[in-house]
Amino acid sequence: MLVIAGIGLFDLRDIPLGLLEEVKDASAVFIETYTSVLPGFSVDKLSRLLNRQIIQLVRAEIEDKGAKIILEKAKNEKVILLVVGNPLLATTHASIIIDAYRLGITVKVIPAASVIDGLIVSTGLHAYKLGKIVTLVFPEDKELKNYPYTPYQTLCDNLSRGLHTIFLLDIRQEERRYLLAPEAASLLLKIEEKFKENVLDDDTLAIAVARATADNEQVYVGKLSELAARDLGEPPHTLVIPGLLHDSEIEFLYYKTGTAIGVFKDWNKKLSARIMQRNT
Amino acid sequence: MLVIAGIGLFDLRDIPLGLLEEVKDASAVFIETYTSVLPGFSVDKLSRLLNRQIIQLVRAEIEDKGAKIILEKAKNEKVILLVVGNPLLATTHASIIIDAYRLGITVKVIPAASVIDGLIVSTGLHAYKLGKIVTLVFPEDKELKNYPYTPYQTLCDNLSRGLHTIFLLDIRQEERRYLLAPEAASLLLKIEEKFKENVLDDDTLAIAVARATADNEQVYVGKLSELAARDLGEPPHTLVIPGLLHDSEIEFLYYKTGTAIGVFKDWNKKLSARIMQRNT
Structure with a gap:
């Protein structure tokens, strides 16, 4: 057995x-x-x-x-x-x-x-608003010439439906290499540069969780470009590009991270405009 | 605290x-x-x-x-x-x-x-292939005149992307009323009858889990119309309408439930044809 x-x-x-x-x-x-x-x-x-x-x-x-x-x-x-x-x-x-x-x-x-349970607990994001989950892996030399398109496409798809995208980040435990959220943020920006389909930009809102639910957990909310320059400490990390945020998700994250309500409202406005534009 | x-x-x-x-x-x-x-x-x-x-x-x-x-x-x-x-x-x-x-x-x-963890463990469905999760509630009198459109629309959306749709089922613990998977299957068929957008039919493949991970767990795979006539015992139940099934998901469900591989292959064929048709 x-x-x-x-x-x-x-x-x-x-x-x-x-x-x-x-x-x-x-x-x-x-x-x-x-x-x-x-x-x-x-x-x-x-x-x-x-x-x-x-x-x-x-x-x-x-x-x-x-x-x-x-x-x-x-x-x-x-x-x-x-x-x-x-x-x-x-x-x-x-x-x-x-x-x-x-x-x-x-x-x-x-x-x-699971890591998804930890993420939900640490961010207050609603499980009902999660889109398809994706994994971001280390951009190895061969992949540098051939950036992964699938996560980028999934993000586009989820955003157009107003859903959150969870990026699970590569773990190579035996080499002691962990893809951290700041590196993942840079990677996403590089993928945009490569494919230029206007899925994301420097100002795209990101939510990063380091060591979800641990005593030294860190939850970061900010622009992708800011996150890329940030140090959130030890792994494991998870990265989320939010969709349209519900009032209770906003309030949870406001109290949890101190991020101004306006940051979330602006993101919702920007994303709504984009969804409307795409649908017309 | x-x-x-x-x-x-x-x-x-x-x-x-x-x-x-x-x-x-x-x-x-x-x-x-x-x-x-x-x-x-x-x-x-x-x-x-x-x-x-x-x-x-x-x-x-x-x-x-x-x-x-x-x-x-x-x-x-x-x-x-x-x-x-x-x-x-x-x-x-x-x-x-x-x-x-x-x-x-x-x-x-x-x-x-969570219930999602239980479902994944009981069915072997890949977390990466889950679409937006929906909740099905009891069709109350007032709702009978006004069937819920959202779960139906979400199912349509998920299916067109080849993703699995998890239906969380209404629980009214204090009235001891639980929406069971067979009843949910009937409800979905009634919703189709009402909206007639060809999202599902009697032959739509359904996976129902009763008492996920419990000793007396039951996992059922079959047509929606067959599930509607089935008794899976006590709550809690969960219902899934699968998207395109991966070989390893098929094999897992084959060993777990004894359902013939052909049932899953046929579903994949039917769904692929539909996705192609919708995209052209």
């Missing part, structure tokens, strides 16, 4: 109680932390809490070897795989589950708070 | 460990359960776990009275408000936080797994 359990966003705070029960009769506990980063978390602390040895897996052991170590064991014993956030937000884990099903292994998944 | 903490989806399993810490020095613990329903949960069980009295609030105490009882206390003491799922998925809780900020009260939010 394979149990895949989320451990949430931050430290040991978000660990679901049910996990403590599951661990009791499991023969092995694995963890993979290469798809995400948790501020304040350490495998040692978790190991002490669970009173169990935890085997840490690297990307190659899961992606190249198809999580063989885990699945072989899960055929005859109860094995737990711990993952950051909500287990199925990363498609890697869906693949492991499908492989387990193929082998006739029983699968149980324990959900936990 | 006000702490708003999510308790997740099911029983005591999803309670975040951090809550046990927070409760220790809190002067009062409140819970509101009128926005959601948790299978297998009882306030008594939670009360025994936390070893604390838990004060249960009804809708009127929060919505009409603006959570006065809680906020008055939170001015000088540490007060905890427990909510089902992820705290900010329901806009009610954002309002309480804004009111707390207005009164100068410090607010801390502890995230937990």
Whole structure:
């Protein structure tokens, strides 16, 4: 039996109680932390809490070897795989589950708070106003010549419907490289320069969250060009380009970040004008 | 100080460990359960776990009275408000936080797994392929004469982009009335009959989840008209009209529900044809 359990966003705070029960009769506990980063978390602390040895897996052991170590064991014993956030937000884990099903292994998944949950809690943005979510990856050399068009197109699409766009930012845990919100802001501006479809500009409103829900969380509201020059500290970061903001979203962000109400109202005005123009 | 903490989806399993810490020095613990329903949960069980009295609030105490009882206390003491799922998925809780900020009260939010997390875990649908989320409410007498157009329009919009549409279903906890997925399927068919814009029909593919992630979870895949005649048991239910399904989403659902691969392939074909037609 394979149990895949989320451990949430931050430290040991978000660990679901049910996990403590599951661990009791499991023969092995694995963890993979290469798809995400948790501020304040350490495998040692978790190991002490669970009173169990935890085997840490690297990307190659899961992606190249198809999580063989885990699945072989899960055929005859109860094995737990711990993952950051909500287990199925990363498609890697869906693949492991499908492989387990193929082998006739029983699968149980324990959900936990995801990066999206953290973002909603930290910004007060309404879940009902989220458009399609996109991932921004590091612009590698080859990609520099061929900037990613999809996130840009999705942003355009979401904005034209007045919806918020969440940019999940690349994490290369094993190289200790994390795409931070300021770098992501520069990247978006460079993508605009490349495609010139007037999707965004220096003045586009951005909401960046660093270390969502952690004690040292930072929520930043400002122009993309200002964000690009900002230091928001350690990862993980998330970036949002808001759509039309509801009064209660504005008020939440005003109290949370001290950003003047006028900044949001101006953005709504600018965006409404644009939506009207596009639709006529 | 006000702490708003999510308790997740099911029983005591999803309670975040951090809550046990927070409760220790809190002067009062409140819970509101009128926005959601948790299978297998009882306030008594939670009360025994936390070893604390838990004060249960009804809708009127929060919505009409603006959570006065809680906020008055939170001015000088540490007060905890427990909510089902992820705290900010329901806009009610954002309002309480804004009111707390207005009164100068410090607010801390502890995230937990939401209904969306549960849905992703139970269906293997990719978070990246979710379109705008909508809520379907009970068609009351006055609304019967005036069927809700917005969910129908959003579905049309999402489908034309190949994205999945999640329908969150009305919960009237205090009247013990829950909109179930089969009833929601009938409702969608009636809305089509009313507006006749060819957004859906009897054969539209539906994915319904009853009691996501609970031990007696049921995931149903089939035509809307078949779902309408089905009994999936107790609430909570969620309904999805899928967009274009990725191979790994298809495989996940095939193993999970036993639905033939052809059903999904046919849906993708039908939907692709429609998207092409609309775009030409």
